[in-house]
Amino acid sequence: MKYWPLLLVLFFSAVFNSFSQIPQLTEKSQISLLTCAAGDELYYAFGHSAFRVQDSALGIDVVYNYGTFDFNRPNFYLNFVKGKLIYSLSRRSFDRFLFEYELEKRWVKEQILDLTVAEKNDLLVFFENNYLPENRDYLYDPLLYNCSSITGDILKQQFGGAIVFDSSYLDKQYTFRQLVRQHLDINSWAAFGIDLAFGSVVDRKATVQEHMFLPYYAMRQIRNTTKDGKPLLKRERTVLDYNEHIQNGFxxxxxxxxxxxxxxxxxxxxxxxxxxxxxxxxxxxxxxxxxxxxxxxxxxxxxxxxxxxxxxxxxxxxxxxxxxxxxxxxxxxxxxxxxxxxxxxxxxxxxxxxxxxxxxxxxxxxxxxxxxxxxxxxxxxxxxxxxxx
Incomplete structure (x- = not known):
């Protein structure tokens, strides 16, 4: 019995090391974009985006989430005011990621990307490299660099000019202020505070890719994106089916x-x-x-x-x-x-x-x-x- 603790340590070390060596994904693997519905809190008001990597042959099903922040990080609120807020890439099992949205009754949609096995493995290497302790933190920008806008950045970085973001789905190109207002009741203290703090710089039109700072637009953009002239989206499904949260002001x-x-x-x-x-x-x-x-x-x-x-x-x-x-x-x-x-x-x-x-x-x-x-x-x-x- 005295050897059990040592055996457990060796077992978990082996599991961790096997993943840290970045396994080779098989033909059964899938990489998808998860889009999560907006919630009731202000920091949930715009929805959320994350990447899912799964391979049934290897027993892998993890979510890479670029929208992780820690209220307990030193000087969190001061850094927020100063525009120096640090976000991190986290990695957790899909079941654990999904639990929060089930609890809050927020819908989750999954868009499976049409990629070759080699491209999936390249993406996994990218995510794992980003997840290294020295790489996982990044300087957050609510409009230009967040958990959703990074989707377009990653696709462009990985596939270059092969990726084309088609803008035909847009009724028009909106300004950043107009895009933010689409998710807020204008007669709310949150919307008033944001409008008050925003300068005239947000009244320029966002580019097609910049619209992707909002998860809902990132989801719509994936439906209208091609790689090497072919649709990037292979299949879309609803993981959690709940109604949209409606904000009813008093x-x-x-x-x-x-x-x-x-x-x-x-x-x-x-x-x-x-x-x-x-x-x-x-x-x-x-x-x-x-x-x-x-x-x-x-x-x-x-x-x-x-x-x-x-x-x-x-x-x-x-x-x-x-x-x-x-x-x-x-x-x-x-x-x-x-x-x-x-x-x-x-x-x-x-x-x-x-x-x-x-x-x-x-x-x-x-x-x-x-x-x-x-x-x-x-x-x-x-x-x-x-x-x-």
Missing amino acids: FPLSPLFWFILLLLFTAIVTFLDKKHGSRSKWLDFSLFLFTGLIGTFLLLLWFATDHTSTPKNFNILWALPFNLAIAFIYIFQSQLPQWFSKYLWFALGLMGILIILWIAKIQIFSPIVIPFMLTLAIRYVFLLKFAKV
Whole structure:
């Protein structure tokens, strides 16, 4: 009995070493792309993609998943804000991979690729090389380099010009912002936050291959891809058959509801201020402080991070970073400074420029900002008249 632990160690070592030597796949092998449905959490909202390698003759059935991240990694949230989030390639059995989607009742579709045995073995070598500890981590980019976009990159890297991505299935080529909005309720805090953080750089049209950063588009693209002039897709099947998750928002909890409420509240307070010849400094301080904090954060996302999607963000034309300083100058001075009216004209003028940029489609803004901009405009115009008294 005392030899059993040693025998077990030797057995598992042999199994691990046999796989680490990369077995030669047989004629019964298959390599496929798995596409998983969107879920309820924000990081599941766009679906998921992964590769499956199976060979019934060798007893292999594993999933290579480029969408693995670890909340417990040091400075995870700080790196997320800085645009330095690390994702990893993981390898696990197909059954273990599928269990999560069964639990959450999310559909999974499988697209088997039409490859020769030699090409399958080359792909397996590629995956195993990527899975080495020194290679498995990569710098994640939500729009340009993620678990789904890497599908197109791998196919191009492995097969070069033999791979052709046909765009005929697309109604049109969308911008990155339009593609993201297709998976979110625009009147949700998640969509508003993403729209707020995105700069004008995401309002360019994505290339045909760049559409593949969304798993649903990667799946559709595989149906419309050829290798050496022949369809890359050999067969498609549904592994788990569940209905699409529908996001049902509750309007009283939505940003539009609260911003309309703020607009009405500000209009009433401003009417009363005008009637009584007073100004509600606490309201103005709050608006200056809030917009100043937002503007400062957006400015940092633009210049102080590595995010590729946050530069050139003209939301700072209404969320002025200067408002952060103005808030404290305003609250601690009993009389408005002489230059204050000029600053208000400057702020109103910048909002006018924002509208022009919006109309010209240089940057598309969330419609949710409209009631908030009207709120600011009401107070700016009121303070302009109050400064003349």
